[in-house]
Amino acid sequence: MSFAKEFECTLCHKTFEYSKDLMTCPHCGEKGILDITYDYELMKGTVTRSYFKSNKDYSMWRYAPLMSIEGIPKNPLKVGWTPLYPSNRLNRLIGLQKLFIKDEGMNPTQSLKDRASAVAIQKAIEANASVIACSSTGNAASSLAGNAARLGLKTYIFVPKRAPKGKLAQIMTFGSNVVKVDGDYKAAFQLSKIAINHFGWYNRNAAINPHLVEGKKTVAFEIAEQLNFEVTDWVVVSVGDGCTIASVYKGFYDLFQLNLITKIPKLLGVQAEGCAPFYQAWMTHSPIKESEESTIADSIAVGIPRNPVKALNAVNQTNGAWITASDQEILEAMAILGKTEGIFGEPAGVTGLAGLMKALESGLIHGDESVTLIVTGNGLKDTDSALKAMNEPILVKPDLKSFIEAMFNKEEEDNNE
Ligand SMILES: *Cc1c(COP(=O)(O)O)cnc(C)c1O
Numbered sequence: 331m332s333f334a335k336e337f338e339c340t341l342c343h344k345t346f347e348y349s350k351d352l353m354t355c356p357h358c359g360e361k362g363i364l365d366i367t368y369d370y371e372l373m374k375g376t377v378t379r380s381y382f383k384s385n386k387d388y389s390m391w392r393y394a395p396l397m398s399i400e401g402i403p404k405n406p407l408k409v410g411w412t413p414l415y416p417s418n419r420l421n422r423l424i425g426l427q428k429l430f431i432k433d434e435g436m437n438p439t440q441s442l443k444d445r446a447s448a449v450a451i452q453k454a455i456e457a458n459a460s461v462i463a464c465s466s467t468g469n470a471a472s473s474l475a476g477n478a479a480r481l482g483l484k485t486y487i488f489v490p491k492r493a494p495k496g497k498l499a500q501i502m503t504f505g506s507n508v509v510k511v512d513g514d515y516k517a518a519f520q521l522s523k524i525a526i527n528h529f530g531w532y533n534r535n536a537a538i539n540p541h542l543v544e545g546k547k548t549v550a551f552e553i554a555e556q557l558n559f560e561v562t563d564w565v566v567v568s569v570g571d572g573c574t575i576a577s578v579y580k581g582f583y584d585l586f587q588l589n590l591i592t593k594i595p596k597l598l599g600v601q602a603e604g605c606a607p608f609y610q611a612w613m614t615h616s617p618i619k620e621s622e623e624s625t626i627a628d629s630i631a632v633g634i635p636r637n638p639v640k641a642l643n644a645v646n647q648t649n650g651a652w653i654t655a656s657d658q659e660i661l662e663a664m665a666i667l668g669k670t671e672g673i674f675g676e677p678a679g680v681t682g683l684a685g686l687m688k689a690l691e692s693g694l695i696h697g698d699e700s701v702t703l704i705v706t707g708n709g710l711k712d713t714d715s716a717l718k719a720m721n722e723p724i725l726v727k728p729d730l731k732s733f734i735e736a737m738f739n740k741e742e743e744d745n746n747e
């Protein structure tokens with residue numbers, strides 16, 4: 331059973347009965363993204379600190395009473411309860427006293443998108459649908475494909491031509507019907523929309539489906555719980571469509587309504603310089619304008635963000651900020667995170683770190699403020715990009731002399747740098 335109360339349109343603010351099972355606002359159409367509201371007073375009776383203490387389900391489903399679902403899937407992949415590491419070295423290197431790193435690359439298909447896909451599949455099962463479809467820059471697709479395969483549902487997935495090989499390999503391995511669209515993400519999204527309407531499939535498209543944010547928000551619940559409900563001053567996350575940052579806000583908002591936390595962290599939304607419609611709108615105080623999709627951080631190369639209202643609201647409500655990072659800075663962040671903490675993020679996965687470093691340099695975030703950095707996806711998904719950031723390993727003849735020579739020369743080179 332769910333404590334969900336109503337759908338509220340983020341554009342016209344009309345409310346609709348929760349029982350209607352809507353996707354978007356009947357008045358505003360596709361742009362009328364819905365937000366699901368909850369009866370927090372009722373929820374308080376169930377969701378308490380002792381509820382969490384006694385709960386042995388260490389996956390996202392431990393948060394089922396805080397979500398818009400009627401039940402939980404039987405024997406799913408294990409999504410959620412990913413590690414939250416206190417930083418060992420990275421914090422000192424970038425000038426922070428207190429930094430935590432949430433490694434979402436540890437989810438079953440190696441990105442935060444598993445949290446949204448898992449809920450989409452549960453909702454599809456509740457709706458008696460046997461086919462789910464989405465368009466995706468890669469991770470939504472691979473997470474849908476994997477989690478659906480585990481539960482025996484069929485998937486149709488529309489990806490843009492540029493999707494990295496690692497993600498494609500996952501989608502194909504999970505047996506999805508993959509449609510590689512000769513165009514960008516916008517084109518893939520458009521075609522998926524038409525096909526979903528035509529065939530009546532269950533729609534897992536980001537933003538359009540209001541339940542996805544309700545799944546992704548479990549990352550905020552986990553961060554709070556792993557910090558014993560003493561959340562950091564800031565939470566940093568990379569942004570494409572805006573669903574992730576909106577869901578991080580929603581999660582902390584829920585906990586705040588339940589008196590489980592005493593503040594909502596400020597949110598730093600980080601975009602790639604080559605595709606930064608949120609940052610530009612925020613800087614110029616103007617509406618979101620379509621942007622080019624020019625960055626190696628493919629997961630956040632979203633020229634027309636699908637969840638603008640919720641994402642802008644998340645940053646505004648928390649007195650947060652937006653910032654951008656160049657591809658070069660993203661690649662540097664990838665190397666720094668790997669070297670200092672042993673965590674391998676994909677480009678969009680480490681864009682948050684690139685932004686955090688700039689925010690510290692510019693004084694937007696101070697060294698004595700505490701920060702949680704969400705690494706949203708695993709580096710093995712896109713090894714081509716990773717190799718761009720790294721030096722070639724040295725090649726030696728298989729004997730000790732060549733090895734010592736090579737090592738010695740290398741050290742000399744390093745010292746000369
Ligand atoms: C999807 C994704 C994001 C951004 O999420 P949005 O909801 O599109 O803003 C960030 N990082 C990774 C790895 C992603 O897959």
Ligand SMILES: [Zn+2]
Pocket residue numbers: 339340341342343344355356357358359362
């Ligand atoms: Zn509306």
